[in-house]
Amino acid sequence: MNLPIETEDLGKRYGDVRAVEHLSLRVAEGEIYAFLGLNGAGKTTTIRMLLGMIKPTTGYAKVLQTRIHIGNREPWESVGYMVEDPHAYAELTVYENLEVARRLHPGTPPKSVGQIIERLGLAAYADRRTGNLSHGNAQRLGLAKALIHDPRLLILDEPANGLDPAGIVEIRELLLELTREHGGTVFMSSHILAEVSRLAGRIGIIHKGQLLQELNTDELERNRRRRLLLRVREVESAFRVLIAADQPAKILQDGSIELKNASSVEHPDDINRLLVNAGTPPTQLMVEEEELEQYFLRLVGMDGGLENE
């Protein structure tokens, strides 16, 4: 199997601080892999190790089948990247910054500067000094620099940071186009699950330097908690009916009744029938799915998930 990114037991320690530990990742060709974690989880350290900017203390990383050694120039002709906040030479214009990026990738034709400016919607700012760009446009410039040499692999650190909703949609389209039409691979970090869930084929969740879970989009849907919420006029009576029917009901602070068991969530009609027959019909019946961010926080142990009672 062709793996554009492969790491084995990758780790980085700074004194007693373990920034990344035992990280073994496999990113397949043509997929968008989202690397999800809170701030300080180890995402950027991992990306810097993948890019040969910092030395791992354990394990190794392979990018485009090349084992990464700090300071080497392989395999970067086919890799585009953006690490942390986008920075550019403030005294140069957008065009000149892209010309710099082009010259840093020998073999990239001069016309690619104009093409990438068009592709990223930067034409109106081409002659503007980058010191005067908004954060959103600086982010676009960062992406343009990463894409100018038509890379096979993109490694992006929080690419949607600072972009407005329209910009986020544009980036999403761009990354999907890269993978679907050009067969490219994208490895991107994010701290917002909702942002990547519609884009990534696979998601790796990192917390405190360790990979907690890897899952694809289907698994993500399956793993999210669901619950049935009921509103009734006679809360106590309805609650007693449900308990008598062996349903694990719970009264929440706002007066609604919650059922988390699978049979209730999958067959709310049975619960409805039960309550109607008992003379306490529900006024509202709703299956609620755990928010992505709640799910994420639950995974990293920072939230109870669907518990708003």
Next chain:
Amino acid sequence: MNNLSNMIWIELRKAIRSRMPLWTGLGSLFMPLGMAFLIFVAKNPEIFQKLGLVSAKANLMAYSATDWPSYLVLFAEIISAGGFFFFVMAISWVFGREFADGTLKDILAVPVHRSSILLAKFIVVAAWCAVMAIIIFILGLVVGAIIQLPGGSISVILHGSTVTAITVCLVIAVVLPFAFFASVGRGYLLPMGVAVLTLIMANLMMVVGWAEYFPWAMPILFSQGESSLTPFSYWIVVFTSLAGMIATYVWWKYADQNR
């Protein structure tokens, strides 16, 4: 080679567009202009009687530069000390700005050897310093002509130019290691601090008589035309310069880059 020319283009473009060469060039012009002012003051004491201290210093300067040969020696001395600071400023900017501005990460994972990137930076710094020195020197000659120094001849000017040129080369050579301090310090402060320290050390070495073994004292010694410099002294300068560049390369290649 093609990569190197591309990297030189990049460094030149960054330098020129930043206007840093312009500002450092303008700043360095104060050296010949200041000298001219002090000599002018000393020659016209009646106009500047009320200036007191300035007048005293001006007299000192005027007595040191009463004719073209002594003026050119004084000039080379000033370049070896004052020029040194402007050259350190140039190299600190070229190397330190990549760290201070967060642009370093964009030149690390690229299909160009880091040696090409660094060599281009060193070449641009050397050229920048040389151009700065040439402008200062030409202005110095103009100033000398305006204040009508005696004892000028083509051979005197040529000799003075040669001494100044070699002094500038020595200064550039001992300034190149400051790229290492800009890189390790990830900005401008460390190289500027070390520059102050080296000048203090250079003076100290002169006092104790070891100046010919201290690379940062050698440009001053050479500019004064003293014969205390030995071939070994020049080797020390060459070694210091090369060691500084190699250390910079090793640091860029092997150190963790977190910015």
